[in-house]
Amino acid sequence: MEKPPLPFWETLAKRITADTGQTFDLAGHGEARGGCINRAAVVSARDGRRYFVKLNDVALLAMFAAEAEGLRDLARTQAVRVPQPVCTGSAEGQAFLVLEYLELSGDHKRAQEMLGCQLAAMHRVMHSRFGWRRDNTIGSTPQTNHWNDDWIEFYRERRLRFQFELAAKRGKTRLQALGEQLLERLPAFFATYRPVASLLHGDLWSGNAGATRAGEPVIFDPAVYFGDREADLAMTELFGGFTPRFYRAYRDAWPLDSGYEVRKTLYNLYHVLNHFNLFGGGYGTQAERMMQQLLSELR
Numbered sequence: 001m002e003k004p005p006l007p008f009w010e011t012l013a014k015r016i017t018a019d020t021g022q023t024f025d026l027a028g029h030g031e032a033r034g035g036c037i038n039r040a041a042v043v044s045a046r047d048g049r050r051y052f053v054k055l056n057d058v059a060l061l062a063m064f065a066a067e068a069e070g071l072r073d074l075a076r077t078q079a080v081r082v083p084q085p086v087c088t089g090s091a092e093g094q095a096f097l098v099l100e101y102l103e104l105s106g107d108h109k110r111a112q113e114m115l116g117c118q119l120a121a122m123h124r125v126m127h128s129r130f131g132w133r134r135d136n137t138i139g140s141t142p143q144t145n146h147w148n149d150d151w152i153e154f155y156r157e158r159r160l161r162f163q164f165e166l167a168a169k170r171g172k173t174r175l176q177a178l179g180e181q182l183l184e185r186l187p188a189f190f191a192t193y194r195p196v197a198s199l200l201h202g203d204l205w206s207g208n209a210g211a212t213r214a215g216e217p218v219i220f221d222p223a224v225y226f227g228d229r230e231a232d233l234a235m236t237e238l239f240g241g242f243t244p245r246f247y248r249a250y251r252d253a254w255p256l257d258s259g260y261e262v263r264k265t266l267y268n269l270y271h272v273l274n275h276f277n278l279f280g281g282g283y284g285t286q287a288e289r290m291m292q293q294l295l296s297e298l299r
Contacts, residue, residue, distance in 0.1 A: 160183060
C-alpha cells in the first residue's frame with residue numbers, strides 16, 4: 001500500500017476539524033505500528049492533539065465504517081475502555097478511520113484482572129437475537145451478521161459454512177468434507193447448553209487488548225456482533241497472552257458452563273479457518289486437526 005500524498009493529510013485535517021468542531025492545524029504525521037491488514041499512522045496538531053489513523057484502499061471504506069459503529073456500541077456499555085472513533089472517510093484513493101489516540105504502556109498484565117471483570121460486564125449487555133444490524137469484517141474477510149433467533153443456525157451458516165466455502169475456493173476440499181460432517185452434528189455440542197446473545201468484541205486476541213499508562217484496560221479492532229460469550233473467551237486462548245488472573249476474574253464475575261472446554265475449539269475453528277483463507281500456510285492443517293478432535297468428542 002503506497003503512502004498517502006500530502007493532499008491526503010490536508011483533507012484528513014479538514015475532516016477532523018469538521019467532526020470535532022475544533023480546528024486541527026496539522027503539524028505532522030508518522031507511521032505507527034499496525035496489524036497485517038491496515039497501515040497505521042499518528043497525526044499531530046500544533047496544539048499538541050494527536051489521533052490514531054487506520055488506512056487502507058478506498059474499496060474498504062465500509063470496513064472502517066462498521067468498525068467505528070462497533071466501537072461506539074462497545075463504548076455505550078461503559079464496561080471497558082475503547083478508543084473513541086472520530087470520523088471515517090476517503091481521500092486520494094485511501095479509506096481512513098480516525099480514532100482517539102491512547103498511549104498504551106505495552107505491559108498490561110496488571111490490568112488483566114480488571115479486564116476479566118469488565119469483559120464479563122460487557123457480555124451482560126444482551127439482545128433478543130443473534131447477529132448485528134450490519135455486516136462487518138473479521139480481518140479483511142466479510143463477516144455476515146443477519147439476525148437469527150437460533151444460535152446454532154447462526155454459527156453454522158454465518159460463521160463456519162462461510163469460511164468452509166472460502167476454503168473450498170482455495171482448493172482445500174479436505175476442509176470442506178470434514179466441515180460438512182461437523183456442521184451436520186453441530187447441535188450435539190449444545191445438547192445441555194443454551195447460549196444467550198451477548199455483545200461480543202468478536203476478535204479478542206491479545207494483540208487487540210492493552211492498557212493505558214494509568215493501568216486502565218483497553219480493547220480495540222473489534223468485529224462486533226451479538227453471540228455466545230464463550231466465543232470471545234475462546235479467542236483469548238487461541239494465541240495466548242492473557243493471564244490466569246484474567247480468567248479467574250471473568251469466571252468469578254460470570255462462571256462458564258463445563259462444556260466450554262470442548263466448545264472453545266469449535267469457536268476457535270472459525271478464526272483458524274479465517275487465517276487460512278487470509279494467509280494460507282499451516283492454518284489449513286491446524287483446522288483439520290481441530291475438526292478431527294471435535295468429531296472425536298461425538299463418538
